[in-house]
Amino acid sequence: MLSDAVAHLRCPVCQANLELSERPRRALICTAGHSFDAARQGYFNLLTGKGTVFEADSAEMVAAREEFLGAGHYRPLADALSATAAPYLSGDGAVVFDAGTGSGYYLHTILEQNKADAVGLDISKFALRRAARLNPEAANLVWDIWRPLPIADDSIDVVTVVFAPRNPPEFARILHADGSLIVVTPRPGHLAEIAERTGMLGIEQGKAERLSDAMAEGFEPAGNHDLDIDLELNGAQLANLAYMGPAGHHLDRDALLASMPAEGKLQVTALFTISLFKPRS
Numbered sequence: 001m002l003s004d005a006v007a008h009l010r011c012p013v014c015q016a017n018l019e020l021s022e023r024p025r026r027a028l029i030c031t032a033g034h035s036f037d038a039a040r041q042g043y044f045n046l047l048t049g050k051g052t053v054f055e056a057d058s059a060e061m062v063a064a065r066e067e068f069l070g071a072g073h074y075r076p077l078a079d080a081l082s083a084t085a086a087p088y089l090s091g092d093g094a095v096v097f098d099a100g101t102g103s104g105y106y107l108h109t110i111l112e113q114n115k116a117d118a119v120g121l122d123i124s125k126f127a128l129r130r131a132a133r134l135n136p137e138a139a140n141l142v143w144d145i146w147r148p149l150p151i152a153d154d155s156i157d158v159v160t161v162v163f164a165p166r167n168p169p170e171f172a173r174i175l176h177a178d179g180s181l182i183v184v185t186p187r188p189g190h191l192a193e194i195a196e197r198t199g200m201l202g203i204e205q206g207k208a209e210r211l212s213d214a215m216a217e218g219f220e221p222a223g224n225h226d227l228d229i230d231l232e233l234n235g236a237q238l239a240n241l242a243y244m245g246p247a248g249h250h251l252d253r254d255a256l257l258a259s260m261p262a263e264g265k266l267q268v269t270a271l272f273t274i275s276l277f278k279p280r281s
């Protein structure tokens with residue numbers, strides 16, 4: 001339930017406990033009186049009044065991602081992520097935190113297949129509008145991963161990060177000592193068939209080693225596995241795929257669509273690694 005998820009949240013201003021209030025309107029309110037109203041779609045914007053220079057994913061990028069993911073092309077990845085998280089979500093009152101939850105697709109699969117309370121966080125309110133509709137039982141928060149997270153110490157069983165920024169010291173702080181961090185990253189050669197055509201950013205070699213290095217301060221690697229997905233996509237699907245990633249920030253969607261085959265389909269291969277980390281004791 002949403003109120004169970006809220007029990008693990010902390011006020012971003014004063015770190016006091018937050019509670020869910022329904023009157024006069026739905027809001028998160030801390031014991032010192034800081035208050036964050038729910039948006040019409042159900043998410044909570046904790047960044048109110050602070051401003052941010054970050055370029056959040058646009059509504060169009062979010063729509064492209066939702067359409068592509070909604071068609072099930074990356075379903076094997078969602079299932080594999082959920083299976084990786086399952087052993088750590090088997091206890092009563094388990095809590096999963098999805099950092100950079102986007103439109104909530106991966107968190108949704110985890111919640112379909114596991115019984116857990118959930119917190120989803122993203123800096124894009126366009127993404128959270130969709131996430132809040134898809135995962136209404138989760139606490140969906142607009143917040144910046146690079147800032148101290150509005151989540152209590154030692155309160156989370158699983159942190160998931162799917163193609164989103166990582167803040168290892170904060171992930172280590174909020175995780176239980178026996179909790180798990182699961183990171184999904186693309187591998188070199190990911191979508192290579194369309195990378196050039198779309199100007200998508202290439203995945204550099206050595207990224208896996210860099211991921212472990214970046215995590216080293218708070219986490220030790222606890223295994224990883226690769227997952228490849230063969231896709232056969234038409235022009236519109238390819239355009240969505242290119243546009244929903246980081247390249248969407250600097251690509252024009254119409255030009256992108258025009259550069260794709262008008263007819264027929266293209267074979268592309270998505271290459272992922274799912275990496276598991278445990279907090280260092």
Ligand SMILES: C[S@@+](CC[C@H](N)C(=O)[O-])C[C@H]1O[C@@H](n2cnc3c(N)ncnc32)[C@H](O)[C@@H]1O
Binds near residue numbers: 054057101143146
């Ligand atoms: C490539 S998308 C992946 C979204 C989702 N995990 C998925 O795979 O569908 C990256 C996400 O990270 C979010 N993001 C980027 N920087 C962020 C930050 N500093 N704080 C919170 N979210 C951020 C973006 O808004 C976007 O939704």
Ligand SMILES: [Zn+2]
Binds near residue numbers: 011012014016031033
């Ligand atoms: Zn407060």
